[in-house]
């Protein structure tokens with residue numbers, strides 16, 4: 001099939017590359033000329049395991065192309081994915097300007113039937129707005145060309161995006177148009193060979209499903225973070241509690257890790273957008289409002305622990321930070337807890353040496369060059385002369401570090417373990433002062 005992906009970010013690029021891998025002819029469009037330049041130079045602008053190989057293979061096979069040329073892109077695809085950003089507006093609601101601009105660019109140029117697919121995470125009712133925007137552009141040209149609008153929210157996880165796209169748990173299609181549904185079934189059939197994973201529903205329910213899924217996952221995290229706060233006070237270990245409750249099939253083990261708070265480009269903005277959308281319908285979402293507030297507090301928990309240990313004036317103190325990305329296997333720093341932790345440590349007068357396996361370029365872009373913050377070439381280098389280590393992102397290389405090196409490199413062996421990577425009892429034996437999250441028995 002001929003596919004166009006409008007927006008070549010985490011979602012658009014993965015979608016385009018994976019669809020090309022299945023034999024489709026894909027054009028990826030972006031307004032960011034630098035991104036397209038990097039892609040056309042044979043590199044990818046993001047860190048995503050397995051993606052570079054797929055991109056290179058499909059570019060070489062002539063099935064994948066990157067462009068800033070809107071005419072070329074609109075002309076190419078019968079299926080037009082819109083995967084542009086939907087950042088929060090000032091009031092937290094989803095800003096649809098990029099989605100609607102993409103829709104207008106299609107309406108203004110299309111010369112044949114298109115299936116326009118909303119892949120961005122968008123509020124309920126957006127498909128109607130997209131349809132209206134396309135129709136308005138067509139009307140300006142006096143055109144009555146047919147088109148369909150479909151909702152196909154994306155559930156990939158950064159860091160495992162290719163795997164998630166290639167082996168989806170489910171493919172949600174919101175459609176009120178049989179022909180468009182057929183196109184989507186055909187497009188996705190290579191991904192659902194084993195058993196049908198496609199769930200077809202009306203457009204509004206599909207749009208809602210994406211928000212509800214992210215809201216549920218964020219709720220689980222904030223719930224466990226609050227349980228961890230209590231566990232610490234009452235002398236229970238949240239890790240044991242997690243295993244205890246996760247074994248209940250009604251609960252399950254996923255997304256029950258207490259930590260330094262959730263971040264990323266999706267949960268914070270989608271929770272905010274859902275709260276805002278509900279507010280405007282006169283339905284205040286009390287649970288989700290609390291989920292967000294609990295997460296904001298959680299992002300500062302590690303600093304609170306540092307202050308409790310070293311005092312509120314951190315001038316003259318120096319800390320090592322391991323992990324900057326909002327989660328492992330990505331260089332995405334959007335809403336990363338590390339940003340909040342870093343800024344707060346610096347505000348309290350400390351200096352920081354940070355290390356992340358892939359996110360340091362992005363961190364430098366977001367934070368700029370700060371005199372009190374240095375970026376290190378290795379995890380070990382970051383430890384040199386620090387008063388304590390703060391583990392913020394659970395990259396694999398931090399899971400089993402050389403604890404002798406940690407002990408000898410730090411001024412005193414103090415570890416703030418923001419992702420509960422280390423066993424408190426082992427730390428005790430090794431003579432390391434360990435501050436985990438919710439490890440009340442330590």
Ligand SMILES: NC(=O)c1ccc[n+]([C@@H]2O[C@H](COP(=O)([O-])OP(=O)(O)OC[C@H]3O[C@@H](n4cnc5c(N)ncnc54)[C@H](O)[C@@H]3O)[C@@H](O)[C@H]2O)c1
Pocket residue numbers: 006007008009010011012029030031032035083084085086098101102119120121122154155156157158265266
């Ligand atoms: N990142 C994720 O893990 C993830 C997962 C599921 C859903 N989503 C949703 O998918 C959407 C995209 O997210 P993302 O992380 O890929 O964003 P991103 O910021 O990485 O990429 C968006 C891209 O769209 C481009 N763009 C904006 N307007 C454009 C236009 N008119 N024409 C062409 N390109 C345009 C931008 O330059 C940018 O490169 C969001 O709604 C997000 O919530 C993201």
